[in-house]
Amino acid sequence: MTDPTAVHPVEERASANSVRPARVVAGDSGGVSVPTRAVPTRRSRGRLATWALGVAMIALSLSWFGAWALPVTALAILLAVIALLARRAQPELAWWGLGLGIGAVACCLCWIAWGAQAAAELAVR
Structure with missing residues (x-):
């Protein structure tokens, strides 16, 4: 039911229109493209x-x-x-x-x- 080839056009379209990368979440919903948020990994040096x-x-x-x-x-x-x-x-x-x-x-x-x-x-x- 969750065919990964059906999701590829959605990923390509999402990456072309969006700045944020998309990830595929497979499960009961079939395959959904969900934008992820980049988390800064810079460690605070303390002020x-x-x-x-x-x-x-x-x-x-x-x-x-x-x-x-x-x-x-x-x-x-x-x-x-x-x-x-x-x-x-x-x-x-x-x-x-x-x-x-x-x-x-x-x-x-x-x-x-x-x-x-x-x-x-x-x-x-």
Whole structure:
């Protein structure tokens, strides 16, 4: 009942009019041409490490101007650690993000120490 030669003209006509390839499904329906959808096989490299590096660069730049950039540095370090634990992301970028985030924390701590010292000098006067 399902003669494959009867399906060939349908396949040729479907491939000429359609961009998507057709596959033949034989069964109780006799032979039907069903278009298939191409599934991308590209593996996601993860963008979290890129975001961690970008936020860390911004945090380091902001930390030169004041200690108020500390929340941004905490976000950069958090993103970098999550990217390292995810194992889908690029580890080089995540490590750079972590290092720049730690550097930004050091700059913020310098501002905090300077502010504490200035406050102590004002309290003495």
